[in-house]
Amino acid sequence: MDWVQDADLYGQLLGLESPWKVARVTLDIKGQRVDVYLEHGEGLLWPCPVCQKKFPGYDHKEERVWRHLDTMQFQTWVHARLPRVECPDHGVKQVEVSWAEAGSRFTKFFERFAIDVSRETDTKGASRILRLSWDEAWGIQERAVDRGIARKPPLVLRLMGVDEKSMGHGQQRYMTIVYNLEKSTVEWMGEDRKKETLDSFFQTLTAEQRAAIEAVSLDMWDPFIASIMEHLPDTEKKVVFNRFHIMKHAGEAVDKVRKSENSLLLEAGDPTLKGTRYVWLYREKNLPEKYQTRFDELREMHLKTGRAYAWKEALGGLWEYQSEEWARKYWRRLYWWATHSRLRPVMEVGRMIKSHLSGVMAYFAHRITNAVAEGLNSKITTVQKMAYGFRNREHFKTAVLLRCGGLHLYPATHPIV
Ligand SMILES: [Zn+2]
Known part of the structure; x- marks a missing residue:
């Protein structure tokens, strides 16, 4: 050689x-x-x-x-x-x-490679691939996130999303996550889902940064709404209730109706609704082929579940309106229908929407949703599944920011000397 x-x-x-x-x-x-x-x-x-x-x-x-x-x-x-x-x-x-x-x-080249590997797997996997100890592999990730945070330019957040994340059992079961919907990144994470939780995010922002927020997409969760009202100017036009959350509430109402109707039918020896939970889960246009026949049969039976489903389908049509004015007219019919449905869960969703109506209708001005956040949310769930290695919440945050923070993680390669 x-x-x-x-x-x-x-x-x-x-x-x-x-x-x-x-x-x-x-x-x-x-x-x-x-x-x-x-x-x-x-x-x-x-x-x-x-x-x-x-x-x-x-x-x-x-x-x-x-x-x-x-x-x-x-x-x-x-x-x-x-x-x-x-x-x-x-x-x-x-x-x-x-x-x-x-x-x-480690050399910068090694760290760079180790960061790439770490983003694709958990720390245990990374340590095996890189032939490092768990602590060494974790140390590289932690340094990468610290480096990214130190380099982060001042926050410019125009379209904000906020959501809760269930953390399983234990004392504080929820975290609050703030998303940048324009950049598809996680901006901030805090313990719990109280008003004070979101308050502490807004307190990290200057008055200019707060004023720059044009819209916030969220679920109809009153503690978050109260925090937004307190910290952002002209909130009336900025709070947008995320339509995916609204549809989720409607879907849950259908499921509640199905459950109670199913138990009543079973008491009478009628198994019609048994095992049909998944049949009712989809919008009609997305119904999987395998459920089609069963679905058609059920719809012809004039069940309470079928009526709740029909209302949810109609609510799904709300988002297709181009103008707020026509959407409001359509909503008034939907609301009348809900209140006359004699289906308690449907009435409850109808009332929840009505009491948050300006934020529901704000969708027609901004047309933003938490769709981006849904994608990030599933990445976060993946991180949660690796959680056996995360001894505390700080570790969890680091792991999320490594994958979803949009940070510049690599060591600088500028020449020295
Ligand atoms: Zn000197």
Whole structure:
């Protein structure tokens, strides 16, 4: 093997800048590792890492080792002794190097790759693929998110989404998540789903940032509404109740009607509605082929469930109106229908919508929904499923921001020296 050429190759792979060069490369077949030794010339001036003023080398620290990208299946390690400078203003400081961030035990190339891997799997999986300990793999993720947060420009949030996220059992079962609907990112996460929770998000914003928010999409959840009213100017036109949430409430009403009707029928020995939960779940236009026949039969039977379903279908038609004026006229008919349906769950949804009507109708001015948030929400659910590794909420937030924060996570590759 030509070792001189090899040294050049590794220098290029590492993106080395003068005055650093590869002195030698050793290959340990048995230990499956490659060791790359770096050195620099004599009589050089080095910049102080704080002020960038140049000074001659003061002394050298003992050799340091960084894990680099594997060479095929061989773990690859970079070795160097870093000089220190004595700056009259900042004292004795270790110089910065282009291949690694200060304090890291990995090269920037390795960290970058490790971040890519971590975003696609859980920490356990990442540690196995990267041949790191769990703590090392997690440390890279944590540093990446800290780096991303530190670099984040001041928030410009025009279209905001806010939603709760159930966290399973335990003391505080919910988290509040604030989305940037324009950028498809998670902006903020807080404990619980109270008014105070969302208050604490708004308190991180300046008056200008709050004024820049043009619309907020959310469910008809009164604590959030109260917080928005308190913190945003001209809230009347800005609160938009997310139509997917509204349809979800209507779907739940159909299900409640089905449940109670099913128990009544079963008491009379009639199994008509048994096992039909999924048949009623879809909008008619999205009904899967396999349910079609059953659905047609059920619809002809004039069941209470069928009437609740018909109301929900009609509510789905609301969003197709182009003008708010016509949508309001249509809504008045829907509301009359709900209140005369003699179906308690349908009446309740009707009343809930009526008492939040201006925010429901605001959809026709903004036409925003939480569709983007739905996508992010399912990513967050994936993170929750990896949660055996997340000992606390801070870890959970870090894991979500790594995947959904829209942050610049990689170490900077700017040349130093
Ligand atoms: Zn200095």
